[in-house]
Amino acid sequence: MTVPDATGHFGPYGGRYVPETLVPALDELTEAWQQARRDPVFAEELTRLLTRFAGRPTPLGDALRMGAEAGGCRIVLKREDLCHTGAHKINNTLAQVLLARRMGKRRIIAETGAGQHGVATATAAALFGMPCDVFMGALDVERQALNVFRMQLLGARVVAVQSGSRTLKDAMNEAIRDWVTNVRDTHYVIGSVAVPHPYPAMVRDFQSVIGEEARAQVLQVAGRLPDAVVACVGGGSNAMGVFSAFIPDRAVRLVGVEAAGLGLASGKHGAALALGRPGVLHGSRSYLLQDDDGQIVEAHSISAGLDYPGVGPELSWLKDQGRIELRTATDDEALDALGYLARTEGIIPALETAHAVAAAKDLARELGPKGLLLVNISGRGDKDIDHVRRELAARQERAASGKRRRPAGRRPATGPRKRPATGKRRPS
Amino acid sequence: MTSSPDRIRATFDAAAKRRGAALVTYVMAGDPDLATSREMALACAAGGADILEIGMPFSDPIADGKTIQGAGERALRSGTSIASCLELAAEVRRRTPAAIALMGYVNPVLAYGEERFLDACVASGVDALILPDLPPEEARAFRSAAAARGVKLVFLLAPTSTPSRVAAACDAATGFVYFVSVTGVTGARASLPADLGAKVAAVRKRSPVPVVVGFGVGTPAQARAVGKLADGVVVGSAIVQRIAQGGSRKARAERVRRFVASLSRALGR
Numbered sequence: 001m002t003v004p005d006a007t008g009h010f011g012p013y014g015g016r017y018v019p020e021t022l023v024p025a026l027d028e029l030t031e032a033w034q035q036a037r038r039d040p041v042f043a044e045e046l047t048r049l050l051t052r053f054a055g056r057p058t059p060l061g062d063a064l065r066m067g068a069e070a071g072g073c074r075i076v077l078k079r080e081d082l083c084h085t086g087a088h089k090i091n092n093t094l095a096q097v098l099l100a101r102r103m104g105k106r107r108i109i110a111e112t113g114a115g116q117h118g119v120a121t122a123t124a125a126a127l128f129g130m131p132c133d134v135f136m137g138a139l140d141v142e143r144q145a146l147n148v149f150r151m152q153l154l155g156a157r158v159v160a161v162q163s164g165s166r167t168l169k170d171a172m173n174e175a176i177r178d179w180v181t182n183v184r185d186t187h188y189v190i191g192s193v194a195v196p197h198p199y200p201a202m203v204r205d206f207q208s209v210i211g212e213e214a215r216a217q218v219l220q221v222a223g224r225l226p227d228a229v230v231a232c233v234g235g236g237s238n239a240m241g242v243f244s245a246f247i248p249d250r251a252v253r254l255v256g257v258e259a260a261g262l263g264l265a266s267g268k269h270g271a272a273l274a275l276g277r278p279g280v281l282h283g284s285r286s287y288l289l290q291d292d293d294g295q296i297v298e299a300h301s302i303s304a305g306l307d308y309p310g311v312g313p314e315l316s317w318l319k320d321q322g323r324i325e326l327r328t329a330t331d332d333e334a335l336d337a338l339g340y341l342a343r344t345e346g347i348i349p350a351l352e353t354a355h356a357v358a359a360a361k362d363l364a365r366e367l368g369p370k371g372l373l374l375v376n377i378s379g380r381g382d383k384d385i386d387h388v389r390r391e392l393a394a395r396q397e398r399a400a401s402g403k404r405r406r407p408a409g410r411r412p413a414t415g416p417r418k419r420p421a422t423g424k425r426r427p428s
Numbered sequence: 429m430t431s432s433p434d435r436i437r438a439t440f441d442a443a444a445k446r447r448g449a450a451l452v453t454y455v456m457a458g459d460p461d462l463a464t465s466r467e468m469a470l471a472c473a474a475g476g477a478d479i480l481e482i483g484m485p486f487s488d489p490i491a492d493g494k495t496i497q498g499a500g501e502r503a504l505r506s507g508t509s510i511a512s513c514l515e516l517a518a519e520v521r522r523r524t525p526a527a528i529a530l531m532g533y534v535n536p537v538l539a540y541g542e543e544r545f546l547d548a549c550v551a552s553g554v555d556a557l558i559l560p561d562l563p564p565e566e567a568r569a570f571r572s573a574a575a576a577r578g579v580k581l582v583f584l585l586a587p588t589s590t591p592s593r594v595a596a597a598c599d600a601a602t603g604f605v606y607f608v609s610v611t612g613v614t615g616a617r618a619s620l621p622a623d624l625g626a627k628v629a630a631v632r633k634r635s636p637v638p639v640v641v642g643f644g645v646g647t648p649a650q651a652r653a654v655g656k657l658a659d660g661v662v663v664g665s666a667i668v669q670r671i672a673q674g675g676s677r678k679a680r681a682e683r684v685r686r687f688v689a690s691l692s693r694a695l696g697r
Contacts, residue, residue, distance in 0.1 A: 007565060017534055017561045019491040021586035021611055023593060163497060169488060176490045181612035183588060280535045280561065281488060293509045294539025295487040 004314070008197020011320065014313030016196040018283040022176075025183045030198040032103045037205075042098065049094045053127065054084045056091075056209065060217035063375070065344040070361060072369030074222065077377045078214045078242060081349060087379030088210055088238045089120035089191050095206040097124035100187035107186045108132040111175040113140055113168030113234070114305035114352060115147025116379055117191030122156035124189070132156040135175040137167040140304045147383050165298040168308045172282050192235030193312030196283030200240075200312050207241025210376065215245045218374055226374040227367055228253035232356040233273065234305045236312035238378035243324070253325060256315065257359040259301035260328035268300035272311040273319050274326045281309065286316040302331035302391060303351035303384070329358035335391060337361065338381060350379035351388065435527040435555045436580050436603045439478045440638040440659055448696040449655035451476060452640055453688055454531065454664030455671070456483035456499035457516045458508025464677050465503075466516050471681040472667065473524040475688025476697060480520060481558065481662070484513045484532030491533075491560040493615030495665035498672065510540045514552045521553030529556040529582065529603070542570055549579050556580035556603035564600035571600060580604075585631055587611050587621065598635040604660065605635050608643045615665045616646025620654070628657045648694035655695045663691055 008014045016026060036042040050056040059082065063075040080088040093110075100108060108125045110132070112118030118134040125132035134151055138160040141148055148158050164170035172195075179188040193200040211229075218226055229246055231239035233256040246252045261269035269275070276287035281296055289297040289309035301307040318324045329337065334351055337358035342348045349357055353376075360375045367373055381388065443450040453472040457465050469480050485503035489496065517528050530549065537545050537559065549557065557579060562570065564583055574581050580603025585594055588611060597605055607628055609620050621627075624641070632639045641654045642662025654661045670683050 015566050016563065017566055018563070019560050019586070019608075020563060020584040020593070020597070021588050021608060023563060024586075024588045024590055027590075163501075164487065173488050173490050177493070177613045180491065183611060277539075279538055280533075282490070283561070288535075290535065290539060292539065293511075294536030295504065296535070 004197065004201050008201065010200070010314045010317035012278070013284070013286050013316040014197060014200055015285055016283060017280045017285065018196050019180055021180045021183060025179070026196055026198065028103065032099055033198055033202050036099055036102060042102070046095050046098060049098070050091065050209065054090045054094060055082060057213045058082050060214060060221060063345050066341070066361070067364060069344065070364035073364035073367045073371035073373055075360065075364055075373045075375060076218055076221065076226070077345070077347070077375050078210060079377050080210060080238065081347065081353070081377045081380035085116070085120045085123050086382055087116040087120065087350060088207060088241055089117045090123065091209055091241070092191060092203050092206040092237065093117070093120040093124040093189055096187070096189045097121070097128050097130065100130070100189070101128055103187065105185060105187040106130065107182065108189055109135065109175055109178055109186055110189045110191065111135045111168065111171040112191070113137070113171070113307060114303060114350065115140065115144040115151070115383055116305065116350070118156070118158070119147055119150050119154070121189045121191070122151040122154035125156065126154045133159055133178070135159045135161055135171040135178070137165070137171045138162050139166040140168065140171070143304055143387055144383060146386065167298070168304065169282070169296065169310070176282070191237060193237050193240050193314065194235035194282060194284060194286060194308070194310045200284065200314055203237055204240040204244055204314065207237055208244045210238065210241040211243060211245030214242060214374060214376075218372070222372055224372065225249055225252050226372045228255055228363055229374045229376070230255045230257060230356050230360045230363060231376040232257045232306060232352050232378060233311060233315060234259070234270065234308050234352060235310065236315045238376055240312060240314060242376040247323065254318070254323060255325045255327060255359065255363060257355045258326060258328045259299070259303065259306035259355055260330040261300040261302070263330055264328060269328070270299040270301040270306045270308055271328050272309055273315060274328060276309070276311070278316065284313050286313045287311050287319070302334055303355070305350070305352040306355065327359040329355040333358040335388065338388060347377065348381035349377055350381050351384045353378045435525070436479070439527050440604070443478060443659065446697070449658055450478040450638070450640070450660035451651075451688070451692055451695055452479040452481060452642065452660050452662040453477040453667055454481040454483060454662065456485060456496065456503050456668060457513040458485060458503030458506045459499040459668070459671060460502045461506045462508065462512055462516055464680065466519050467677055467681045468671050468684050469516070469520050470523055471685040472688045473526045475685040476692030477526060477688055479527045479529055479660070480524070481529045481531045481664070482513060482517055482520070484510060484530055484536060486533035486536055489533060491613055493613040493665065495616070495668050496614050499668045510536050510545070514548045514554070517554050518552035527555045528553060529558055530554050531558040534559050534562040543573055546573055546577050546579050550577050554579065556582055558582040558584075558606060560584055564596050567600065575602065582606050584608055587627055594631055594634055598631070598637070601635070601637050604638040604640050605631060606662070607631055607639055607641045607658065609641050609654070610644045612643065614643050616669070617644035620644055620650060624654070625657050632659070648690045651691045652694040661695065
């Protein structure tokens, strides 16, 4: 496994670009994490929580109909959507709250985009009886009302952040400000790998259980390693979680799928790795969406979890090393893929995950009948149902009004319409 | 090309001679527009400020409280760029002998180009840089590039800083050390921590350069109290609030000048 240097650098990326007030807390956290890593009691307690509370190991299932439709490629799905709370996020939050307790912290804070990390943190905090404040962009509070209510049911306080783009990045700003102010008794449970050291390496390690399980499972069911592993990339926690076990397997292609939003050419997307430039945001140096003057550009994605202008430093480094390939999926392609996986495999994925599914369909076709493709189903779509219903209704309305204007004889749109695959990028 | 003369050192030497702390004031460039912010900086100088901090706006100011966040948003809306911050500094330099320190976040500096930015600082008469999200460990190359040009770097310390962090910041700082008085973000506070004196004394004992105290200082009484502990006192949000109260450019400038003069008097001048 790739380890950053002692100060958290992955090549030129990562590090710690934070206000001085936080540096001692990051030092303390690094030390506590290093100790916990060496402590069999911590490992035992975490394993017990992951198996008996979170539902690990998650299964690796075959996507038979999807594979057949793609021309016979064998597609296996790593079912992180079956984790307690509905996504991979719980792997990390249980570990971090356990760590916070070891460190004697009395309060938990977190930021959340889609709400999955917020729910997973609120869940872990409830389990350990710790007070928890979750910062969430006001726009995401609207988009993810159900998850807001779930967090509140779990006893957390949800703080709607009104500044900036009112999304994940602004929620992180506000969570960092809270931490700067309350650092002595508060642990900040970060769900992303796009932050200061030690989080990128620590969150990756806590999520690496995904790839370790999947690697053993695929060897067991298929007798060989996959040709490619696909995961969606926002900050990159699920991608690093599933990729890390395969990094030494040079023949296994690692494919990260970023949000192309309304299309890469529109400027409204979340493709920091594909189109960003290196810079510093939220305490870490990595690829960023920024303008010529170094101001961070607002990202766009139909999925709140990918609506983020940055990405983890290790993914930035793996990109430069040529170890990962990048693809993108638009909002429309993700919506289509969500419906597709639901109809063909009986799984409604999260909108974030649907980006990976969209790319997986293409990749499976490219790999052909001898191919073996592993897709990380990072989360389930329950949280998105309302949002998806609204988006599909809006698209059908647009299609219907478009149809009225169109000359007679055009084929009417039925259900979610297929759009041309714009913005897909071949690996560079 | 290096910046000359050493206005930062001269400022603190002069303050020490009159047995008082230096007064450091903060104005955000481009808040609400570039010309107004220039007049505000000059009003600070007219009111008796020794060092003029000029803020460079950033979209994601994680170390700032609501007041300076608001100023940054106004500045970005008015189209303030790094180039216009440098231009502002150059105009202020032509009209006052006070030392000038640019303060901002590191990403716009990286985007501008570190060496190009430092060259522009020299050309604009900027004496020092304060980048709160660039700790000494991440600043190695930048430190030597700044030293080669005579641009002073200021590093921050906080109440949470350990002795080894204090040593690192004191050894890296070439202009002064900026001690953050409160565990928190920028913004005026009703009261300052009781153990501030002991903390600042410990840093001053270790530091080869002057130590200023900021974050949370918003009244003449607080400035007087902090002035007894440190080599300099920084007032930011309280000035930004007075600019944000509105009125004509002239009315704002007079409001700021009077307030800064009251701070200056509180420091014994």
